[in-house]
Amino acid sequence: MSSHTDSSDTGSDSETVHDIAHPRFAALYDLLPQRLLLGPHRESLAVELAGRVLEIGAGNGAMFPFVAEEAATDTLEYHAIEPDPHMRERAVATAQETGLAVELRDARAESLPYPDDAFDVVISSMVFCTVQEPEAALSEVFRVLRPGGEFRFLEHVRADGWRETGQNLLTPVWKRAAGGCHLNRDTVGLFVSHDGFAVDEIERLSFGVFPATPFVRGTLHKRRETVGI
Numbered sequence: 001m002s003s004h005t006d007s008s009d010t011g012s013d014s015e016t017v018h019d020i021a022h023p024r025f026a027a028l029y030d031l032l033p034q035r036l037l038l039g040p041h042r043e044s045l046a047v048e049l050a051g052r053v054l055e056i057g058a059g060n061g062a063m064f065p066f067v068a069e070e071a072a073t074d075t076l077e078y079h080a081i082e083p084d085p086h087m088r089e090r091a092v093a094t095a096q097e098t099g100l101a102v103e104l105r106d107a108r109a110e111s112l113p114y115p116d117d118a119f120d121v122v123i124s125s126m127v128f129c130t131v132q133e134p135e136a137a138l139s140e141v142f143r144v145l146r147p148g149g150e151f152r153f154l155e156h157v158r159a160d161g162w163r164e165t166g167q168n169l170l171t172p173v174w175k176r177a178a179g180g181c182h183l184n185r186d187t188v189g190l191f192v193s194h195d196g197f198a199v200d201e202i203e204r205l206s207f208g209v210f211p212a213t214p215f216v217r218g219t220l221h222k223r224r225e226t227v228g229i
């Protein structure tokens, strides 16, 4: 396990890196009984992982046990970024408990400290609801993936009808309580509108409780012909 501190801000966000610090949310997040509902979907994000893999917004390391169990570990080089120090210290502990070698960095998804084409797979689990600049984060995922590389995600997204109205009303309060999480982001719309990605699968999942529902799980891959994108 190693840890670096070389974050940078994109400049277009009023928050600084040090503002991403939610100690109460980090403590609460540890207590949420997620495994039953999310376990099978976390497993599918981790299945047969191999090569150089980056997890963005790793939180308390909730994905690490699944990665340790599911991955083709002898060929795995696992990297993760997490900007909140309260989450990051938990992620370090989780990596040690699960015996997963993680190269963990203090960085934001909007400004990834890696060269172009550096990863075979990027994973995002409930992170695009929270990042400050989703478009910039997606551009960075695209940049650091090698051509043909996979972007695997599990996200909760904007609902329809009265639920969407409710999410719009609740999001300002929810954001404060839930570490910056937005209930009403059209994350799938953002992903499918990126010309550099092709959709392998996107599945709307039938679990979740209002207001943080529906969930979607999916895989995109970076097109091999991306000149000009």
Ligand SMILES: C[S@@+](CC[C@H](N)C(=O)[O-])C[C@H]1O[C@@H](n2cnc3c(N)ncnc32)[C@H](O)[C@@H]1O
Binding pocket: 020, 056, 057, 058, 059, 060, 061, 062, 063, 081, 082, 083, 084, 087, 107, 108, 109, 110, 124, 125, 126, 127, 130, 131, 132, 133, 179, 180, 181
């Ligand atoms: C709801 S938690 C999800 C944590 C973990 N991925 C999981 O599956 O449990 C959202 C995480 O995104 C992190 N985050 C917030 N802003 C971020 C950003 N700009 N870039 C990357 N991660 C960010 C938060 O600190 C938090 O750990």
